[in-house]
Amino acid sequence: MALKASKLKVGDTHTERLVEDLKRTQIVQYAGASGDYNPVHTDEIFATKIGGFPSVFAHGMLTMGMTGKMLTNYVGDGRLTKYGVRFTSQVWPGDTLDATATVEAVRQEGGAHYVDLKVATMNQEGVTVLMGNATARVDP
Amino acid sequence: MAVDKFPIEAGHIMLFARSIGDANQIYYDEKYAKSTEPGTIIAPPTFVQSSAQFDPDYFLRPKIGQPWFGSGKEPTGIKPGSADEGNVGRGLHAEQHFEYHRHLKPGDVLKGVTKPGKSWEKVGKRSGKLTFNETITEYYDQDGKLVITARSVGVVTERAPDQA
Numbered sequence A: 001m002a003l004k005a006s007k008l009k010v011g012d013t014h015t016e017r018l019v020e021d022l023k024r025t026q027i028v029q030y031a032g033a034s035g036d037y038n039p040v041h042t043d044e045i046f047a048t049k050i051g052g053f054p055s056v057f058a059h060g061m062l063t064m065g066m067t068g069k070m071l072t073n074y075v076g077d078g079r080l081t082k083y084g085v086r087f088t089s090q091v092w093p094g095d096t097l098d099a100t101a102t103v104e105a106v107r108q109e110g111g112a113h114y115v116d117l118k119v120a121t122m123n124q125e126g127v128t129v130l131m132g133n134a135t136a137r138v139d140p
Numbered sequence B: 001m002a003v004d005k006f007p008i009e010a011g012h013i014m015l016f017a018r019s020i021g022d023a024n025q026i027y028y029d030e031k032y033a034k035s036t037e038p039g040t041i042i043a044p045p046t047f048v049q050s051s052a053q054f055d056p057d058y059f060l061r062p063k064i065g066q067p068w069f070g071s072g073k074e075p076t077g078i079k080p081g082s083a084d085e086g087n088v089g090r091g092l093h094a095e096q097h098f099e100y101h102r103h104l105k106p107g108d109v110l111k112g113v114t115k116p117g118k119s120w121e122k123v124g125k126r127s128g129k130l131t132f133n134e135t136i137t138e139y140y141d142q143d144g145k146l147v148i149t150a151r152s153v154g155v156v157t158e159r160a161p162d163q164a
Helices: A022-035 A044-050 A060-075 B012-017 B029-033 B047-054
Strands: A014-019 A080-088 A098-111 A112-122 A128-138 B005-008 B091-100 B111-125 B129-138 B147-158
Touching: A014 A060, A022 A060, A022 B012, A022 B047, A060 A080, A060 A098, A060 A112, A060 A128, A060 B012, A060 B091, A080 A112, A098 A128, B005 B047, B012 B111, B047 B111, B047 B147, B111 B147
Parallel strands: none
Antiparallel strands: A014 A098, A080 A128, A080 B091, A098 A112, A112 A128, B005 B111, B091 B147, B111 B129, B129 B147
16 A cells, blocks of 8 residues: 555654574575675675685675565555665674664655655664665655 | 666566565566556566676676686685685675666566766775775666666775674
């Protein structure tokens, strides 16, 4: 269901759990679907011995994709007009992530209604792993 | 990324939706999708990134008959002293931005045209010198219409980030 501009207020939030105890296999599944097989994501031996990382870690785009699920569940199918993020910390196997959208503005442009959202995803330790913004078309 | 022909396929959308843990039936079930506002299966918002599958030269996919830098007998397939040594694994994704002019559906065939954006440097606390490079990709559909504009920022770090 699409959101209604008349029902939205600045400061409204929507939060979803994206993943609990992220598995290495899901990272590999994302590699297979997206085509990004970088061994820092898919190959523990390479990631630790060559990359110098404590383990493999998730693609930033996996976190962005999972966070996008929270957004589309909130704003409705096919309603996003903009979605952009910065990756602020790495996501590791075993992480549990929660994402929140916060209403920053409800506005009209060219006769259509839009909501501007601040987006943030946090891990189980309260570390922000992704920060960004999104805009969606809403009903009047 | 630059790609001549990126066919949007329902099976690929299904695999992608599974991998991001999204159970929304609009990505799986044509009949259900008909009952939604878009009226068709659409692609999740970050799906266009998987255009990498259709880039014949994509660096981060093992290619038939070519060396791969992941582990096998050795922790890496990169030969010591080769030009790639030291660079591998140092490139990370810093930012990604999408602008949707419309959402993708099975049957679309995209062409991605890439242009370089800005470049800048910064000294990070945990990874030494950071070099940022921006790339802008415009995805056009089979009618030559701009459907998605993507802006990606990559960062190359001097060393793996120190873990706090």
